[in-house]
Amino acid sequence: MKEEQKLSKECIGQLLAIRDTMELLSGKWKIQIIGTLLRGGTMRFMELKRSLNGIAPKKLSNDLQELELNKLITRKVKETKPITVEYSLTEHGKTLDNLIGEIIYWGQNHRTEIIRK
Amino acid sequence: MKEEQKLSKECIGQLLAIRDTMELLSGKWKIQIIGTLLRGGTMRFMELKRSLNGIAPKKLSNDLQELELNKLITRKVKETKPITVEYSLTEHGKTLDNLIGEIIYWGQNHRTEIIRK
């Protein structure tokens, strides 16, 4: 009597969507980077580094490259005296606004939930 | 001329909330587990394992323990013939509904966005 539990296509698609999103955004810094760019608009490398308290330049550089590959941000080199590089969100990157809003809202709520035991 | 860029308290609080949430939910399986429980309601260990295609029992066990510690799920042992264990979301765990909905929605949209080049 094998109860082969068939998963509906829709459910599988939802789990895949969760995997895709989390693969892209998991980790310590990526969402913080995007959240900072959402607030700050166009920002330079060192501006980002200062805003993201504690990130190593290597990590910031790697994460920015990965986000660019996924078309969430753009990188623009400015031929200023010491060259500067401007990072900003693409239109697609800006669609993370709602999601990040939910993450912030839930995180703040969770903190009070855990604290009040 | 030091331009010390002061971060507002609100922004710092938001970055902390992002860190809290992501620390809890980062990784390959945790959100998939919660998403599955959101759809399936109360589920047993092996039901979860079968729904989450490919998860190792050790990982499932570890993640469930961690989620329980964070009061997102409850674990109930049933004294049936072969003992069964039922997992379900707490009320607090269910508040992840909106967030996971956003993750699914964004992931599906991102897929079409990347595919259509």
Added chain:
DNA sequence: GATACTAGTTTCTAATACGAAACTATATGA
């Protein structure tokens, strides 16, 4: 007695993530 189901645990290994420190290269100002 052999097999299978329940819910895990144990052990070992490979892959990935993260971080600190030092370094590159160009340019400006004291």
Added chain:
DNA sequence: TCATATAGTTTCGTATTAGAAACTAGTATC
């Protein structure tokens, strides 16, 4: 010339994550 700023890269080491395989232990079925 020395210090500082730009935007990173390189090297190295540790820590965390994930997975595969085998195993435990109780009960039930063939």
